Amino acid sequence: MVGDGITRRQLLKGSSAWLGASALGFAADHGDTKTISIFHTTDLHGHILPTQGYDGVKDIGGFARCVSCIRTWRQEAPDSLLVDIGDVYQGTAESLINQGALMIGLFNRLGYDAWTLGNHDFDWGPEVIESNLSHSKSPILTGNIKSGNKPPGALEGAWKKVKPWTMKEVGGFKIALIGLVTPGLPFWLAPSTLGGITPTDPVESLKQSLTEARSAKADAVVVMGHMGWREDDDFANPIRAILKDNANVDVFLAGHTHKDKPAWEINGVLCSQASYYGIHCGRVDLTFDVNSRKLVNRHAYTVLMDKRFDLDPVVIEVAQPELKKSKEQLDRKLGLVTQRISGSGRGNRLSQIFCEFFSESLQRNHTPVDGIFHGTFNTGNLEAGEIKVADCWRLLPYENLLAIAEVSAGELLEIVKEDATELHSDRLLWPFELILGPDGQPIRFLYKGKPVAGDQRFRIGFNSYDLQSGGQRLMRLREIGANPSAKQMTTRIDTRSALIDGILNRKELA
Numbered sequence: 001m002v003g004d005g006i007t008r009r010q011l012l013k014g015s016s017a018w019l020g021a022s023a024l025g026f027a028a029d030h031g032d033t034k035t036i037s038i039f040h041t042t043d044l045h046g047h048i049l050p051t052q053g054y055d056g057v058k059d060i061g062g063f064a065r066c067v068s069c070i071r072t073w074r075q076e077a078p079d080s081l082l083v084d085i086g087d088v089y090q091g092t093a094e095s096l097i098n099q100g101a102l103m104i105g106l107f108n109r110l111g112y113d114a115w116t117l118g119n120h121d122f123d124w125g126p127e128v129i130e131s132n133l134s135h136s137k138s139p140i141l142t143g144n145i146k147s148g149n150k151p152p153g154a155l156e157g158a159w160k161k162v163k164p165w166t167m168k169e170v171g172g173f174k175i176a177l178i179g180l181v182t183p184g185l186p187f188w189l190a191p192s193t194l195g196g197i198t199p200t201d202p203v204e205s206l207k208q209s210l211t212e213a214r215s216a217k218a219d220a221v222v223v224m225g226h227m228g229w230r231e232d233d234d235f236a237n238p239i240r241a242i243l244k245d246n247a248n249v250d251v252f253l254a255g256h257t258h259k260d261k262p263a264w265e266i267n268g269v270l271c272s273q274a275s276y277y278g279i280h281c282g283r284v285d286l287t288f289d290v291n292s293r294k295l296v297n298r299h300a301y302t303v304l305m306d307k308r309f310d311l312d313p314v315v316i317e318v319a320q321p322e323l324k325k326s327k328e329q330l331d332r333k334l335g336l337v338t339q340r341i342s343g344s345g346r347g348n349r350l351s352q353i354f355c356e357f358f359s360e361s362l363q364r365n366h367t368p369v370d371g372i373f374h375g376t377f378n379t380g381n382l383e384a385g386e387i388k389v390a391d392c393w394r395l396l397p398y399e400n401l402l403a404i405a406e407v408s409a410g411e412l413l414e415i416v417k418e419d420a421t422e423l424h425s426d427r428l429l430w431p432f433e434l435i436l437g438p439d440g441q442p443i444r445f446l447y448k449g450k451p452v453a454g455d456q457r458f459r460i461g462f463n464s465y466d467l468q469s470g471g472q473r474l475m476r477l478r479e480i481g482a483n484p485s486a487k488q489m490t491t492r493i494d495t496r497s498a499l500i501d502g503i504l505n506r507k508e509l510a
Helices: 008-019 063-076 101-110 126-135 157-161 202-215 239-243 313-330 349-364 389-395 409-420 475-482 495-506
Strands: 033-041 080-084 145-147 165-170 173-181 197-199 220-226 251-254 260-266 269-274 280-289 295-304 333-337 371-374 385-388 401-408 428-430 433-436 442-447 457-463 489-494
Touching: 033 063, 033 173, 033 220, 033 251, 033 269, 063 080, 063 101, 063 280, 063 313, 080 165, 080 173, 101 126, 101 313, 126 157, 165 202, 173 202, 202 220, 202 239, 220 239, 220 280, 239 251, 239 260, 251 280, 269 280, 269 295, 313 389, 333 495, 349 371, 349 401, 349 428, 349 457, 349 489, 349 495, 385 389, 389 495, 401 409, 401 475, 401 495, 409 428, 409 442, 409 457, 409 475, 489 495
Parallel strands: 033 080, 173 220, 220 251, 251 269, 371 457
Antiparallel strands: 033 280, 145 197, 165 173, 260 269, 260 295, 280 295, 333 385, 371 428, 401 457, 401 489, 433 442
């Protein structure tokens, strides 16, 4: 299956028909109508080249293929806009090399009309995001953020470029573009990483932008929201709540959840989401009556970016230096795995290796800890043979930082018990030995073979993502870490670099 209940054959058939849409009359203008097209990408995560989907299908996606599709669409439908829904650059070595500047430069070259901030666009810290904002030639639309008490439009420095909405006139019609980011930001990223930016209520932000856009005589309103399709709303994806009382929205372009959802409707609003890594490219056609200026038809598609689409030569030429350097980096041999290392189940060996390496890295950084609380995040096993940098990217795909908090044994027990309720978690509290009760739940610890008193305090290293709640899965950990007595600090050591250092120092893993 590809996407949401659509077979590969059905998807390809629909995509082929769409590529010939002008001949079939889908996007053509008839009589007194005019069609404005909106092309959208989302969650590219720095993927220039084709990649592999979560379902194991290979040689699909990549921004270079999306651009080939977009060029064809622009020829068919010159009255068009091109937008992105966030998470632009974090995720590949070629993008990390120049900290996102490659992707922003490509957006500039291709003439993106606007893009929206995603949560992972903040991952590399305030200096990086501000640099990318300053180099963007297109508007960055995100209304539901603030710095201190200052909203978008009143922010300073590079943040002056971030606006709640903008108006684009195309084909004689005024299209309002409104941007929103997921409100889940503080549950993944530390305040120091966010650089003082905090999310605000997206419902209220949208209401204000809608009022302004309609007052400016927008013929249609398109919301670009870095939040996506779910069976039900959650803390990070409150689309139904946002659209509940906002009947003046015509289209909602979604992202964040990495779903291919070509078209669905919420309270009369047409919604569309184009998956992730450029695996799908999205298109919405808005048809207006020229005389009344009323929107009379809306149509949404996503198209699979497979071998039918060439790699755009301009994108490849521009990205070639970074692609070459990243391949060299990823192919670098680090050491040898002498036997298969399991990365599944509580207390697995891979989790233990992570903890050992993270502790060693913190020790070298002159920030020693008594223990580490970390897991593999279910990224798989490590097979016997040579281990390369590329394997470390697979095992730790995010640049999360190591953070430290001072907690009591009693608080540690609460943290471990909270994590025990997570069915798929394999987090390990290393090098503590857990003593389980009759119900299988931890009741006390041993540390270096000795019993631990409930008020004894320890310095523990955490993944910065977990310490912020791990996406609201570890809310008690977040609360404990935020207590002043925890003396929480976030280091500049990212977990992948610590893993690479550990392998280089040890040479062989078993």
